[in-house]
Amino acid sequence: MCIMNILVKTFLFSTFLIYSSSEPLGYMVMADSGNGLENMPKVEQIDIDKELQKELNTLESRLQFIETTLIHFKKDYDVLNESYNNMKTQFDQATARINQLENSTQKTRMEVVEQNLKYSDLQSVNSNLQKTVNDTNIRLKTNTAALSTEISNITDEVINMSDMTSRDFASLRNKDLILENKFQEISKNQLSIASTLNQIKFQKRKPVVFVAKLSRDVILSDREIITFDDVKLNEGLGFDPIRGVFTSTTNGIYTFSVLVESTNRAVRAAIYRNNEPFAQISGQLLNRGGALASSTTYVHLDEGDRVWIQWTGDNAMIGHLQSQFTGHLLNI
Template sequence: MLCSIVLALCFISLCQCEEPKSCSQFYYVDKLLEKMIRIELKGETLDKEIADTNSNVHLTLDELKRERDNFKNEIMEFKNLMKDFKINTDSFIGTMENKFLGFKTETREIIKNMATPNVVFKARTVKDKSPSKGETIIFQDIMFNYGKAYDETTGVFTVPVNGTYLFTVQVCLNNNKSFYYGIVSDYDVHTSGVFHDSTATICYTADATMRLDVGQKVWLKCLYGSPSGDVFYEYTTSTFNYWNTFSGVLVHV
């Protein structure tokens, strides 16, 4: 390509000489060298521009690569932050849920402890109307028994919950009969006395308040033997009753 350019320049230079005879060999050589130098200079300039362009392109590409890497790093950091945020958020939510559940449990326990359980019973109808000394008076017909603590087969109340209890008894005696009674807890007498009236059939009442623990037992006991014959009187009509009863209630835990 360069040779073709040189030959073309030589041809042009020869054609521009009006008097070929007067143009010396050195004249053409000078012209040819001058043109070649100009072409070489332009080529060098073009090469420099191309080199500069390539350098700028490489610099730009390197810069883009760095920006791309920085962007990727920022994306990864953002993902890690979001992951940490999610973990921390889940942990926070889990902690709050556990605290809330614990609070609910504690609140329920407090309310449960504050509320007095429904423990109350009442039974009537004495099984043995002529009890002997030391005998437990069994009231065999249950009127109600919330808490299932009274046993109508033994006449004994077994404490289901620690607390303060109130027990009451009513006994109706036949004329001229006596009944020596004791309301006892685990064989400790809490209330005792004697019921007697020689003039008529009368019902008497007695009560006892006790602070008891789970498992303790309470019953009505005959402290002394009675004369022969039925001591207790039972009578039921649609309008009037002579009932022998034993009842108890949990007052406070």
């Protein structure tokens, strides 16, 4: 509207200049009789009116053209203004989406850092276990050498005792008691060695740990297994990303943690072991249109037992940014 006002003012100013620079036709006749012009014919008033009418019609035609042009210009301006508003709205939406993606990326980076710290802790524990095993092996070698020497000495004493006469029977009996005590000590040492070997065998057990996420959003129906296909860690190779199922390779106590994000439904899921649910996962639908729920549990597994996460609610869209499935064997 400001541009239209400027154009109208420009037109009126131009019209004023035209009228100001034009002299009325009725005054074109010179009145100086001394110059010999008194005999020139005068223009009739009707001719002046006709000329003025022509100029007036021309100006009205121009004014009408300018008004038409201004109308078209206003329409074009309104279209451009509407397009600008639409583009501004799209730009604001894109900016909000970029901010959301940046926040999600920051959360993912924090999760990666946290997982790296956990992995470093596991490596430290494994290093300490290996050091303990090495120290135990050294102690076993030392004890075995000492036992061998002691058995050799006892054997020599038995041989010497067999050469004794009946006069030395009492002394032989005493030595037999001593020998029996030593054999009892050897038996105890053997039991201690066996127990130590069992502990070493338990400590040498390879770590079993996995971390899996979703590579993309997935649509699930009731009783469908959530396939966590983006494997971040899989020590022991027990987790199958194609089926989303973990298979136990070692008897023991395991811990499992699950985080499920639904973008359009309340979270309804469960942790299954061999077709039997043993832990529920549930979360209410929030006002923003999504839900988030987690669960952590412990369970004893035999070799070959299978564990997975199964959706138990209505059809839903599962988000991949926060959903993940982790588990590891506890070395107790």
